Amino acid sequence: MMKESVELILRKNGLKATKPRVEIYKYLKNTYSHPTVEEIFKNVKPTMKKISYATVYNVLNDFLEKGLVKEVSTSEDAKRYDGHTEPHIHLICRVCGKIEDLDIDLTSIKKAIEKTGFTVEEISLNVYGICKDCRKKAHN
Structure with missing residues (x-):
């Protein structure tokens, strides 16, 4: 998937490599669908039975703050997220x-x-x- 491990990328950005952060980061780096919070939740839930929507929101806020993901604004109400941060x-x-x-x-x-x-x-x-x-x- 990536040259550097997800754990190392998170640590380099000052984040602890918790299971929710690792799983959400992997999912966002492996999809080009620009998912909503609900879609992210549904896709990581099978590997983390106890994850909550609040955790997904908190992880995304951490990633946004560190520049690891971007928020994509559309005409829809739901925010979408992009794990591919290079300009495009x-x-x-x-x-x-x-x-x-x-x-x-x-x-x-x-x-x-x-x-x-x-x-x-x-x-x-x-x-x-x-x-x-x-x-x-x-x-x-």
């Missing part, structure tokens, strides 16, 4: 809410912005539209 574009469907990653080099965007004298700390790009599945359904 999110393609967000306005019909079904699906989020797809588009991995392209954002260096030229960063350089163009920095030419204005603006210091880039983070690039977060969301593109809204209609996914191919929803377009197909609309044409049937």
Whole structure:
């Protein structure tokens, strides 16, 4: 999965490698579905029978604070989480809410912005539209 162990990554970021943190981190690094808290809970529950929603929220807040995950805002009410923190574009469907990653080099965007004298700390790009599945359904 990763070159460094999850436990080491957590410790390097000042977090104790508890079972909930390890399992949630692994899940987020292995999915591209941008899950909600409820989806994260359902996916880690089989390996941790006693986990609660409060624990999932607390772990996610720790990860957000340390920059280990990103929160993805959509037009939906539920927050979604992304374990892939390298800069990339999110393609967000306005019909079904699906989020797809588009991995392209954002260096030229960063350089163009920095030419204005603006210091880039983070690039977060969301593109809204209609996914191919929803377009197909609309044409049937």
